[in-house]
Amino acid sequence: MDKKEFDTLLEKYAELAVKIGLNLQPGQRLFIWAQQLEVAPLVREVAKAAYQNGSKLVSVLWNDDHLNLTRLENAPRDSFEEFPAWKTDARFNSMKRGDATLFIAGRDPELFKGQDPELVGKAARAYSEHFKPIMEMVARNSAQWCVVCPPTPDWAAAVFPDSAQEDAEGKLWDAVIKTCRLDQPDPVKYWQGYFDQIMVRGEYLTAKKYTALKYRAPGTNLTVGLPEGHLWIGGWDRTEGGITFAANLPSEEVFTLPHRDMTEGTVTATKPLVYQGSLIEDFSLTFSGGKVVDFKAKKGQDILENILESDPNARYLGETALVPHGTPISQLGLTFLNTLYDENASNHLALGNAYRFNLKGGTDMSEEQFAAAGGNESIIHEDFMFGSGEMDVDGILPDGAAEPVMRAGEWAFEV
Ligand code: ZN
Ligand code: ZN
Numbered sequence: 001m002d003k004k005e006f007d008t009l010l011e012k013y014a015e016l017a018v019k020i021g022l023n024l025q026p027g028q029r030l031f032i033w034a035q036q037l038e039v040a041p042l043v044r045e046v047a048k049a050a051y052q053n054g055s056k057l058v059s060v061l062w063n064d065d066h067l068n069l070t071r072l073e074n075a076p077r078d079s080f081e082e083f084p085a086w087k088t089d090a091r092f093n094s095m096k097r098g099d100a101t102l103f104i105a106g107r108d109p110e111l112f113k114g115q116d117p118e119l120v121g122k123a124a125r126a127y128s129e130h131f132k133p134i135m136e137m138v139a140r141n142s143a144q145w146c147v148v149c150p151p152t153p154d155w156a157a158a159v160f161p162d163s164a165q166e167d168a169e170g171k172l173w174d175a176v177i178k179t180c181r182l183d184q185p186d187p188v189k190y191w192q193g194y195f196d197q198i199m200v201r202g203e204y205l206t207a208k209k210y211t212a213l214k215y216r217a218p219g220t221n222l223t224v225g226l227p228e229g230h231l232w233i234g235g236w237d238r239t240e241g242g243i244t245f246a247a248n249l250p251s252e253e254v255f256t257l258p259h260r261d262m263t264e265g266t267v268t269a270t271k272p273l274v275y276q277g278s279l280i281e282d283f284s285l286t287f288s289g290g291k292v293v294d295f296k297a298k299k300g301q302d303i304l305e306n307i308l309e310s311d312p313n314a315r316y317l318g319e320t321a322l323v324p325h326g327t328p329i330s331q332l333g334l335t336f337l338n339t340l341y342d343e344n345a346s347n348h349l350a351l352g353n354a355y356r357f358n359l360k361g362g363t364d365m366s367e368e369q370f371a372a373a374g375g376n377e378s379i380i381h382e383d384f385m386f387g388s389g390e391m392d393v394d395g396i397l398p399d400g401a402a403e404p405v406m407r408a409g410e411w412a413f414e415v
Contacts, residue, residue: 001170009173012182013150014045016249018053020191021146022100023245026054031094035063035105038152043104061090065107065277072115072123080122088130095137100144100245108154109337112277121306124276128310128379135379140356140363141237144245149340151176158337179250179329179341195235195246202254204415205232205322205405210395212262213320213405215347217270217391219284224320224349225262227374229360232256240363252329252344255321257354259374261290263317267349271335271342271385278303279337283384291315292351307351313378319350319358325389325409339383347387347406352378 001009018024030050034043047058095101112120138145149155151172153165160168177183184190215222234254236244268284280300285292292315297304308315323330323346330345354375356362362370367377393406404412 001173009177009182010042010045011049012187013042013148013180014049016180016182016187016191017046017102017146017148018049019188020195021148021246021249022102022144023243024050024053024055024100024144025243027056028054029094029097029099030055030058031091031099031101032058032060033063033091033101033103034060035065035103035107036152037062037064038154039104039106039150042148042150046102046104059090059094061087063087065111068123068277069111069115072112072119077119080119081126083126083130085130088134092134092137095134095142098143098241101146103145103147104150105147105340106149106152106155106338107277108152109158109274110277110279111154113279115277117278117302117306120276120278120303121309124306125310125379127276132379135353135381139353141239141247143239143241144237144243146245146247146249147340148249149176149338155338159334175332175334175336175341178332179344181250181328191246191249195251198235198252198254200415201411202232202234204413205254205256205395206230208395209398211398212396214394214396214402215267215386215391216393217268217386217388219268220266220386220391222265222267222287223263224317225259225264225290225374226256226320227259227262227359229362229373230256231358231360233355233358238357248340248344250329250341250344252327253321253323253348255319255358257358257375258317258320258349259290260313260316260354260371260376261374263287263290267386269384269386270346270388272337273300273304273382273384274337274339275300275303275307275382280304280307287317290317307380307382310352310380311378313376314352314380316351316376316378317349318352318354318376318378318381319348319383321348321350321383322393322406323347323387324406324411325387325391342385343383345387346385347391347393347409348383348385350381350383352376352380352382
């Protein structure tokens with residue numbers, strides 16, 4: 001790709017984030033949370049697109065993941081509860097004002113490899129705790145927000161360890177172009193139509209009022225109970241004020257919230273889970289009464305334990321999502337080591353926080369009401385993949401009858 005082609009690509013990517021991901025409104029401010037300095041070219045292009053679409057102000061908060069590594073390697077061992085609260089304050093204030101938020105990441109999945117898991121865990125907990133008020137606003141879609149992950153050099157090297165650096169970056173860009181449909185003549189138009197389709201599938205599933213889903217695949221035999229009034233959401237998201245947007249680009253999933261106390265059985269992950277710069281691989285979880293009662297990981301067992309110990313509700317599920325096996329992301333057959341892409345390759349579950357908009361009336365409920373209705377609240381929300389081309393999913397109807405939802409990883413019904 002020459003410079004001109006790359007500039008055109010970034011322009012398309014930025015336009016997609018502004019028009020589809022954020023659906024930025026005339027006059028609305030935009031807050032960009034940039035997780036790496038390496039994403040600067042896209043940040044600048046997004047700012048341009050935002051202003052051209054009438055944004056009054058674009059603010060950028062720059063992070064540098066490498067500084068977090070420097071801290072883990074060098075800072076006093078007892079200092080990891082310290083947190084730069086001004087960063088979360090800035091984002092919180094911006095969200096309170098109703099600004100749209102774009103989160104631009106693309107981090108090295110194993111940046112913290114070999115670091116003391118206890119310190120990594122402490123830093124992650126301090127981060128989650130300070131993010132709690134923000135998570136609450138995000139969870140009820142107080143304003144538009146979107147996550148995009150452009151390739152970065154470290155991330156590309158981690159995905160393609162056997163390629164020369166330049167080739168690795170080129171390959172990762174190719175994968176991102178395909179999955180974000182940036183190769184379509186008009187990506188904005190493409191996603192408009194595609195999200196409309198996914199939404200119809202969600203409406204179909206919601207109307208079925210399943211009481212549970214049963215998942216079967218090698219290593220997985222799991223029943224996930226669904227609460228009354230659960231809503232399947234997919235494609236478009238909607239703010240409290242009624243503005244449509246797309247929180248993830250790309251996104252292929254239709255998802256709802258499980259009943260907090262009604263998951264039973266064992267699930268085996270089909271892709272690694274990347275957690276704050278660490279990798280957990282070949283793991284399985286066993287649930288009883290909704291709670292993880294046993295867990296095993298061939299790699300990253302201590303990190304997995306850290307996640308489960310984040311708070312008392314981290315051992316319960318907050319999301320169950322369906323993604324057909326035939327999407328471009330899974331057809332690439334690539335493990336991106338990045339949840340944004342990997343979660344859209346496969347059926348997945350999330351430990352921790354449930355989204356209130358997945359429950360009828362959920363955004364207006366008190367904490368007690370939401371919990372009583374079966375919703376889980378936690379400082380974490382960690383997606384992990386367990387779908388494959390070998391997975392069958394049944395829906396259990398209110399009268400107890402089972403019907404196919406997916407067979408061999410593909411939808412078993414037409415809409
Ligand atoms: Zn999901
Ligand atoms: Zn999720």
